[in-house]
Amino acid sequence: MSNNTAIVEISQTAGRFSSSIVLQADHKYIDVKSILGLFTTLVGNQNYELHVHGTDAEEAKKALAEVFKKHGLNVTVVSE
Template sequence: MSSNNAAIVDIAQTAGRFNSSIVLQAENKYIDVKSILGLFTTLVSSQSYELHVHGADAEEAKKAMSEVFAKHGLNFTVVAE
């Protein structure tokens, strides 16, 4: 697995390409994945994540976010809304 720092930057940069709201749920916390600071406090403390994606480009965002999470070996589920 790549370092957490590389994963955090990659996730935030990928999310920033989309207009959709992309929220990471880790236990009882909800973090905007476009927020690097939020990711720093979340990715180090949880093992499993849920991604919630809403917006006009949600399908493209789900695909891109799934790829970046898988690339960094992070355990996640995309939640169907």
């Protein structure tokens, strides 16, 4: 898996939505729309939590869950 490809695709997918999309990794929270934040946070076999809030949150959750899965990244979409 090329992490760069995953990062760009995750960021571009997130950018299509107006919702706030935050990735939690350990005790760090990063804006998924920030490519730089993803570069410093997204490393292989880690479990991530995705927090999505906003008017198009349901669509954003589905789209991002698919991208994470496609790239073999473990993510739990948190329903709040």
